[in-house]
Structures are given as structure tokens and as C-alpha cells.
Amino acid sequence: MxxxxxxxxxxxxxxxxxxxxxxxxxxxxxxxxxxxxxxxxxxxxxxxxxxxxxxxxxxxxxxxxxxxxxxxxxxxxxTLEPLLPDDRELWRTDGGAGVRRAEDGELSALDMTPVQTCLRDHLRSQLNVLRLPQRDLLLATIVAESVDDDGYLRTPLEELAPLAGLDPAPEAVEMQIALKRVQALDPPGVGARTVAECLLLQLPGIDCEKTRALAQRIVSEHIHLLAARDMQGLALQLGVTAAEAEAVCLRLRRLDPRPGWRFETTQAAYxxxxxxxxxxxxxxxxxxxxxxxxxxxxxxxxxxxxxxxxxxxxxxxxxxxxxxxxxxxxxxxxxxxxxxxxxxxxxxxxxxxxxxxxxxxxxxxxxxxxxxxxxxxxxxxxxxxxxxxxxxxxxxLKYFFSRAIVSSNGSACSGTAIRGLIKDIIDAEKPEQPLSDAEITRQLSRQGLVVARRTVTKYRQMLKIESVERRRQHG
Structure with a gap:
């Protein structure tokens, strides 16, 4: 030991x-x-x-x-003094105290300001006027409360059923009925689980029966062609002319893929x-x-x-x-x-x-x-x-920091300058002949800047510039 x-x-x-x-x-x-x-x-x-x-x-x-x-x-x-509260916040807080009249008895302009309603309150107010049994109203309310701010339902129905606390527990068909009730509310497209479902819920608003039928086929079967703006492919699949396919797609673009955003009350951060x-x-x-x-x-x-x-x-x-x-x-x-x-x-x-x-x-x-x-x-x-x-x-302040990229003549260039040069190159391109990332890389190389193609792609995405295929279609 x-x-x-x-x-x-x-x-x-x-x-x-x-x-x-x-x-x-x-x-x-x-x-x-x-x-x-x-x-x-x-x-x-x-x-x-x-x-x-x-x-x-x-x-x-x-x-x-x-x-x-x-x-x-x-x-x-x-001497340092704390910031004063924002007057607009005081107005918003004071505005909910009830309607007050001016000294002459008339409503002030502030009293006439409409009250903002969030999406869930809007859905709840519609459900409350429906003559539904208490059980059905509770299930529909749970679905409405689970809708995200953009109007989509991303929580599976089987996870929402236990939240009701009902005995007997809700069956799958009951939750489907509750979902259909919510999807029938205003705004059209609310309660959808995918973009395609959101667009399909808004198709009844199209008056022309032929356009509505073609739009339903596009959304149900060829939404990938719609996203790629491939009019020739859509025309071939639908058996119509390219002009007719473009007209239907133009009508689809008028639909709202985020129906809940019109009720969004989040204040912008400055x-x-x-x-x-x-x-x-x-x-x-x-x-x-x-x-x-x-x-x-x-x-x-x-x-x-x-x-x-x-x-x-x-x-x-x-x-x-x-x-x-x-x-x-x-x-x-x-x-x-x-x-x-x-x-x-x-x-x-x-x-x-x-x-x-x-x-x-x-x-x-x-x-x-x-x-x-x-x-x-x-x-x-x-x-x-x-x-x-x-x-x-x-x-x-972090924006001003970037690593050095050495050019062919030995001088150093920042990544921010490279992004600015890429933006200038794309702005100067011909709309009918947009430049690919590889072509942009070659132009930079001719200017003495050796930059990898994947770096050009990353910088282009940071600038929020679409790919060459999207720019060619838009052009």
C-alpha cells in the first residue's frame, strides 16, 4: 500500500x-x-x-x-441619462383605455385609428359565430390556435388531438373535419400544410372554369414547373399553347402564398x-x-x-x-x-x-x-x-472586416470589394444573355483576381442575386 x-x-x-x-x-x-x-x-x-x-x-x-x-x-x-420611452408606445398603450372624445365632443383622429387584429383572433371570431356543438367548436379552435403567423398549420393533427383533453379522445376523422372548418375561414388558404394546398384552397376564387381547372392541374401535378417558370414544359403537359399556360400562371401568381401575413402585427425593428x-x-x-x-x-x-x-x-x-x-x-x-x-x-x-x-x-x-x-x-x-x-x-461594425484576397499583381483585395465587383458585372450583363458563375469567375481572373467559382456563388447568394437560370427566365 x-x-x-x-x-x-x-x-x-x-x-x-x-x-x-x-x-x-x-x-x-x-x-x-x-x-x-x-x-x-x-x-x-x-x-x-x-x-x-x-x-x-x-x-x-x-x-x-x-x-x-x-x-x-x-x-x-x-452626465449620462436613460433613454426616454417612445411616445408611440405610450399612444398604443393609452389607446386601449376606451373611446374618448375631444373637448368639442367629436372623436379625435387617434380614436378613429383601426384596431389591429391578429390572425388567431380573426379565426376565433369567425368560429364563434358558427353554430357548432361544443366538442366540434373546441377541436376547431385548437386547430386555429395552432396556425402559424403566416397562416400555415405545421403541427400534425395527431399531436393536436390530445390537447383537447376530451373523453373519448378525438378520432382522426374528427380532427380532419376540424381542419376543414378552419380552412373554410377567411383568409382563403389559411390552415394549409403545404404551399400547394394553400394555393388549392384559393382556387375557388377564380371565376373562369377553364382557368380554374388548368390551375388545379398545375398546382396538383406540375408545381415544380410552375416554380421553375417553365412555360414550354407546362404547355406540353397541359396540352395548351404557351400563351395560355402563361396566362394561367399569371393568375396563380396573384394568389397569396402567405395568407396570414396580412394580419401580422409584429412591429418592425429599427x-x-x-x-x-x-x-x-x-x-x-x-x-x-x-x-x-x-x-x-x-x-x-x-x-x-x-x-x-x-x-x-x-x-x-x-x-x-x-x-x-x-x-x-x-x-x-x-x-x-x-x-x-x-x-x-x-x-x-x-x-x-x-x-x-x-x-x-x-x-x-x-x-x-x-x-x-x-x-x-x-x-x-x-x-x-x-x-x-x-x-x-x-x-x-463587423461589416468592415474581411480577409484579404491576393490578386495576380500581389495587391490585396477584400471580400466586400469582390462582392461589389460581382454586382457591377451582373448589373452590366445583357438581360437575354446572363452570365453564369463560371463566366463571372473568368472575368474576375482577367482582371487579376483569382477567385474560386464556389466563392463567386457564395458571394452572389450573399448579394441575394438569383442564379443564371432564373435571371434568364426573368429576362
Whole structure:
């Protein structure tokens, strides 16, 4: 039996404290999420308060010189205040309190705004006016509630039957009847399980009997030819002329493949840029967007009162004070880092801002990390969900990074520039003779850019440009 032995070993490891880990998570947040978090913290921390209007300082600005020139030091606002709620949200919340009249007794324009109805409410209101037994109404309601926002039913009926909790359990034929009841509701095509079924449910709306019969054959038997826009193949299969087949397909294109979207009430998400850049007197200026900076400050009255009575044993208040100080430091550090990284990116990509995507230079995370003096992972987190507003549009900071593609003369070109060149080549092609990806690859090669065909295909798809076959049919 071996003897027990005690041994001392020195080992050096790197570990992140819980507070540092939390700071890293905050740095990766979008400005909207970060502002909401700070606003929530200010609501439950007595040492944090919103700054009064007009107390905030000027937004941080960095003046950029030529490439490689140092930037002037940026100053962050001395006072930070949380964002105010959107007035439109208040209107939507207040609008449901009932009809109110103006002072003269007339309805206001806001009261006349129609109430948006979601798809499931629309289906439920139709089912409630049908004279159905309680069991049938329950099954139809379960099917209607399971319809997705685009109007499709993607959950199998056998999985919906147990949700009713009925005794005896619903049979398959009962669920089919419930589905048919839902599919008979408005909008036409709702409750379909495939695109073909969705179109078939809308065919009764076609008045011409011949057109309706041909449309049914196309959807049921030759939908792949319809998707490929193969008029000659459809005409051959249907025994009609190409003009007649085109007329039927034109009528089919008027149908709605996503009938539920007309009831979609999801609000559009707007991007608020974190950094603004403008050109003033030949120099690019980079500044933080004041709209995304949460403006909060330390409540000095509470802080001084606590310092006077620190020996009273209020441990929880001490934690709040420490959290408030750390939050303010974190806000300053976060936006200072974002501004420094954005300024470094603009300094290296100023040709892109002046001449467009063709002038984008290859750029890696390490280059920005070395210039700013931070780690590459920090640059990655800073550029995640952060946006830069330029005179030509709003771009995510990650958009400015791309690997280098070496041309035949030894110069480096970015992937963004290659995508811009591919777009220019396709825009200049003849509509009746569109270029294939292989032909685009050969044109790039003649310009000294050696790019694989699969890379051209990937870039074309990223640009959301259709394949050569689709472009030829559209042409």
C-alpha cells in the first residue's frame, strides 16, 4: 500500500472574476439592451438617478486625420441619462383605455385609428359565430390556435388531438373535419400544410372554369414547373399553347402564398446606430450617438448621507453604492471602447466611405486590437450588434472586416470589394444573355483576381442575386 504524500505545486492560470465576466457580457450587448438594463438598474438602485434635461455634456467626438494619424482624445459625456420611452408606445398603450372624445365632443383622429387584429383572433371570431356543438367548436379552435403567423398549420393533427383533453379522445376523422372548418375561414388558404394546398384552397376564387381547372392541374401535378417558370414544359403537359399556360400562371401568381401575413402585427425593428461619422472640411469625424447613451448619474445626496452613517451596519446599502459606482464606470468604459474601435475602423476604411464597396480594404480584428490596445476578443464583442451611420447608409461594425484576397499583381483585395465587383458585372450583363458563375469567375481572373467559382456563388447568394437560370427566365 502506497504512503500518503503532501506536495506543494505552483501554477499560474488566468481566471475572470464574476464582475469581469459580467462586464464582458455587458460589452457584447446591443445598445438597446444595454440601455434597458441600465434603466432597470436605476429604478432599483437608490444611488442612481436620471440626469435632468440639459445637463448632459457634448457627445464624444473623435477627429480623424490621414491614415495612420493619431486621433484626438475623445471625451465622454460627463452626465449620462436613460433613454426616454417612445411616445408611440405610450399612444398604443393609452389607446386601449376606451373611446374618448375631444373637448368639442367629436372623436379625435387617434380614436378613429383601426384596431389591429391578429390572425388567431380573426379565426376565433369567425368560429364563434358558427353554430357548432361544443366538442366540434373546441377541436376547431385548437386547430386555429395552432396556425402559424403566416397562416400555415405545421403541427400534425395527431399531436393536436390530445390537447383537447376530451373523453373519448378525438378520432382522426374528427380532427380532419376540424381542419376543414378552419380552412373554410377567411383568409382563403389559411390552415394549409403545404404551399400547394394553400394555393388549392384559393382556387375557388377564380371565376373562369377553364382557368380554374388548368390551375388545379398545375398546382396538383406540375408545381415544380410552375416554380421553375417553365412555360414550354407546362404547355406540353397541359396540352395548351404557351400563351395560355402563361396566362394561367399569371393568375396563380396573384394568389397569396402567405395568407396570414396580412394580419401580422409584429412591429418592425429599427436599427439605431451607435456611432455617427461625417466628413467636415475634408476630415472624417466620429462621434457617439447621444440617443443610445443611457444618461444616469450618482445621487450625491444619498451617497453623502450614507457616508455619514456608514457605521450603522447597512450592508445592503453599501452593495448598492458599490454597484452604482461600478455601473457608471462600466458605462464610460463601454462607450469609450466603442468609440475608439469605430474611430480605428473609419481611419482604415475611409476610402470605402468616399468611394464605396470597391474601395474596401482587407481588415482583421488583430489590426484594430493592436491599434486600440485591447484583445482581439474584445474587438469582436465591441463590433457585435453595434452599428455605424455613414453618409451612404448604416453598417454593422463587423461589416468592415474581411480577409484579404491576393490578386495576380500581389495587391490585396477584400471580400466586400469582390462582392461589389460581382454586382457591377451582373448589373452590366445583357438581360437575354446572363452570365453564369463560371463566366463571372473568368472575368474576375482577367482582371487579376483569382477567385474560386464556389466563392463567386457564395458571394452572389450573399448579394441575394438569383442564379443564371432564373435571371434568364426573368429576362
Amino acid at each position: 502506497g504512503a500518503l504524500e503532501l506536495r506543494t505545486e505552483h501554477r499560474q492560470t488566468q481566471a475572470l472574476s464574476p464582475r469581469l465576466q459580467h462586464a464582458v457580457r455587458l460589452l457584447q450587448m446591443s445598445s438597446l439592451d444595454f440601455s434597458a438594463m441600465v434603466h432597470d438598474m436605476a429604478g432599483r438602485n437608490p444611488f442612481l438617478e436620471a440626469a435632468e434635461a440639459g445637463e448632459e455634456g457634448a457627445p464624444a467626438v473623435t477627429q480623424l486625420g490621414g491614415e495612420g494619424a493619431p486621433a484626438e482624445p475623445a471625451e465622454l459625456p460627463s 436599427i439605431v446606430p451607435d456611432v455617427l461619422t461625417t466628413k467636415v472640411r475634408g476630415q472624417w469625424r466620429v462621434q457617439l450617438n447621444p440617443a443610445v447613451i443611457p444618461r444616469v448619474r450618482m445621487n450625491q445626496v444619498y451617497a453623502e448621507l450614507f457616508q455619514r452613517h456608514r457605521g450603522s451596519g447597512h450592508g445592503e446599502m453599501a452593495n448598492h453604492l458599490q454597484e452604482a459606482r461600478w455601473t457608471l464606470r462600466n458605462i464610460e468604459q463601454r462607450f469609450s471602447t466603442i468609440l475608439d474601435v469605430a474611430a480605428a475602423i473609419v481611419r482604415r476604411q475611409r476610402h470605402f466611405l468616399e468611394f464605396g464597396a470597391m474601395a474596401m480594404k482587407p481588415l482583421g480584428l488583430k489590426e484594430i486590437a493592436d491599434e486600440v490596445g485591447i484583445h482581439e476578443s474584445t474587438v469582436s464583442r465591441v463590433t457585435n450588434n453595434k452599428y455605424l451611420a455613414t453618409p451612404t447608409g448604416v453598417y454593422e
